[in-house]
Amino acid sequence: MEAVTAELRKRHSGWGDPMIARCLERAQIDNVYPIFYMPDLPSWGRERCVLVGDAAHAMTPATGQGW
Numbered sequence: 001m002e003a004v005t006a007e008l009r010k011r012h013s014g015w016g017d018p019m020i021a022r023c024l025e026r027a028q029i030d031n032v033y034p035i036f037y038m039p040d041l042p043s044w045g046r047e048r049c050v051l052v053g054d055a056a057h058a059m060t061p062a063t064g065q066g067w
Contacts, residue, residue: 001029035060 009024037060044051 001032004029004032 005027008027012024044056
């Protein structure tokens with residue numbers, strides 16, 4: 001996890017806010033969970049079934065965070 005922590009610090013070292021720098025100094029990565037991207041469906045319906053809303057496409061974990 002040392003490499004992951006180093007990459008995190010490298011990627012976000014340019015932030016001007018000193019609070020970000022303090023958070024990066026103290027960050028300890030214990031786990032990394034993969035994010036899987038699902039391919040788009042060729043069709044949302046077949047025979048007598050139609051997928052709507054979130055059932056029709058997988059959402060990444062950060063989608064609802066307002067970024």
